Every structure is written in C-alpha cells, then in structure tokens.
Amino acid sequence: xxxxxxxxxxxxxxxxxxxxxxxxxxxxxxxxxxxxxxxxxxxxxxxxxxxxxxxxxxxxxxxxxxxxxxxxxxxxxxxxxxxxxxxxxxxxxxxxxxxxxxxxxxxxxxxxxxxxxxxxxxxxxxxxxxxxxxxxxxxxxxxxxxxxxxxxxxxxxxxxxxxxxxxxxxxxxxxxxxxxxxxxxxxxxxxxxxxxxxxxxxxxxxxxxxxxxxxxxxxxxxxxxxxxxxxxxxxxxxxxxxxxxxxxxxxxxxxxxxxxxxxxxxxxxxxxxxxxxxxxxxxxxxxxxxxxxxxxxxxxxxxxxxxxxxxxxxxxxxxxxxxxx
Numbered sequence: 614x615x616x617x618x619x620x621x622x623x624x625x626x627x628x629x630x631x632x633x634x635x636x637x638x639x640x641x642x643x644x645x646x647x648x649x650x651x652x653x654x655x656x657x658x659x660x661x662x663x664x665x666x667x668x669x670x671x672x673x674x675x676x677x678x679x680x681x682x683x684x685x686x687x688x689x690x691x692x693x694x695x696x697x698x699x700x701x702x703x704x705x706x707x708x709x710x711x712x713x714x715x716x717x718x719x720x721x722x723x724x725x726x727x728x729x730x731x732x733x734x735x736x737x738x739x740x741x742x743x744x745x746x747x748x749x750x751x752x753x754x755x756x757x758x759x760x761x762x763x764x765x766x767x768x769x770x771x772x773x774x775x776x777x778x779x780x781x782x783x784x785x786x787x788x789x790x791x792x793x794x795x796x797x798x799x800x801x802x803x804x805x806x807x808x809x810x811x812x813x814x815x816x817x818x819x820x821x822x823x824x825x826x827x828x829x830x831x832x833x834x835x836x837x838x839x840x841x842x843x844x845x846x847x848x849x850x851x852x853x854x855x856x857x858x859x860x861x862x863x864x865x866x867x868x869x870x871x872x873x874x875x876x877x878x879x880x881x882x883x884x885x886x887x888x889x890x891x892x893x894x895x896x897x898x899x900x901x902x903x904x905x906x907x908x909x910x911x912x913x914x915x916x917x918x919x920x921x922x923x924x925x926x927x928x929x930x931x932x933x934x935x936x937x938x
Contacts, residue, residue, distance in 0.1 A: 614665060614807030615672050621655025627662055627687065635677040641687035651698035652918070656691055657818040661810070663688040664825040668752055669806060692826055699823075700907070703914045709839075709895065709902055712909040713887060716846045726920045727854035729927070736862050738927050740800050741934050743868075744809040745817045749824075750793035751806050754779035759828035760837045764890075766897060768838070771889025775845070775882045792871045799865030802938065812934040816919040823915055827908060835901030838894055839908020842886045847916075849880040
C-alpha cells in the first residue's frame, strides 16, 4: 500500500517517522493524541497506518517498524484515546441477550444505506460505496483471524468454521476478498489493495480500526467476538439489498455475485457465531460479557455514523469520498 498524505500533526509525525529507519532512540511524537478528536481524520489515519504494518505493510516502510517499541508507544497513545471515547460515547445494552435481540429485528424492507442504494442509488454512489468498503473487504476476515489462538473449545471451533468459509473453503478464487476485488473490477474501480485509502473518510477508517484494535489485544478478545457477531448478523439482509442494488443498476455479474454469496453464507454464519462462538466463549469465560456487548454496540454505533455521513452527502447530490475516484 502506498503511503497517503498526512491529515494533521499526528499522521504527519507518524509518516515522517516511518520514512526513516526503525530502531532509533527518538520517540515518535504523539503528544497531541490526548487532545485530538478521537473520531477525526488525523487520529484515525495515524491509527490505520500503525495497524497496516500488521497486515501487508506500506510501500518503502521497513518491516521492522511493525514491532518497533517507539511505534508501539505511539500506537498505544492513539488507541487509548479512541477506546476511551468509545467506552464513553457508545450507548450500551445491559447484556448480550438484549444486544443480540435488537440486532435480529429490523423494519420490513430494511433501512439505511443498503435500502437507499437498493431503491434510489445511482451507479456513481455504488462505486463510492465499494471504494470505501474496499479498505476492509480486500482484507476481509483477516482481523478476525487474530482471535483464533485466544479461543478454545466450542468458541474456537465455531470461529474456525466461519473463517474457513470467509477464506474460500480452500479455493483461492472463492475467498471473499477476491470476490470483492472482482466486484470492484465490474464497477470500473482499481482493485489494488489500499488504493482508495486517500478517498476514505475518518468514519470508514474508524470501522476498520475498531476490528484491528480488538483483534490485536488479547484482553479485548470478547470485543472482537462481539464485533464479528454484529457484522455477521447484519450481513445477510443487508447483502440481499445490495445485490438488488447491483442488479437494478446493471453493475455486472461479479458485483451482484459478491453480495449474493453473503446472503446465504452469512445466514449460516450468524447461527454459528451466536450459538457456538459467543455461547461457547461466555460458557467458559462469563466475565467477558461486558466486552462482547462493547464489541456489538460499538460496531453498530460506528456503522451508523458512517451511514449518516454517506446519506447526508448522497441525498444532497454530493460525493461522500475525500478524494474523487
């Protein structure tokens, strides 16, 4: 992935440090982190770049930066700011059962971005949506794989079963990240990994950063399980609406096929995640329930913020991306 332009003092300090060799003694200056907007462009980009070193890396950035103590200190400052804001701002359900119950019920016909795209969305809006979502979907299921060595028993077996499907069940051409790349090609987008980071707003970066944050910390394993459950429960009905949007606008067979694949697969995954992964985890570690609730509720809250941004732009005829596609 290419290094993007900085969006403020935090991301500027980080990109400047990463241009140098790792292993030095000077700290990566993150002094403003404690005062920065936790959901703003600057902090979210800086955090995204820190996490990207654990995925596929950044062009011309040495791999040794991944575990450089100075960078880990800087990342920790950003994480503290982001996580504290989520714990403060996200409305919480009292328990997992009530959080799941609300997720499992939606108005007839659906609401939000997927319903808008199905009924009114134009081709350019579908392209923007795909470009923004590519920041996750081109590494789909990778962040959730970090939880596997931290689970045992039913929870681990259920999680592995879902991840096996996400990675194509042994067939590289069926991996969901590959199917999304083909969707992008159908829409006339560049499917190279990280291509649209410059276009991605803080709202979409926060949705990806949340799963990386939860995945990289063993102590937040309950949160990642909750996040995964929220994604899988919402995926099937939302994917049906997005498949219909792609069909209505003539987006192409791969664009339709990506979402069609998720309609059936994620309906099965939802059952596995709820009963085996969450059920198995809380049977073994009931004290993790508050973290599971945080993962569920924070995921929905950040997705709603992103949806509000997209809808407020599109309903007034404006682009929702930072840099034109």
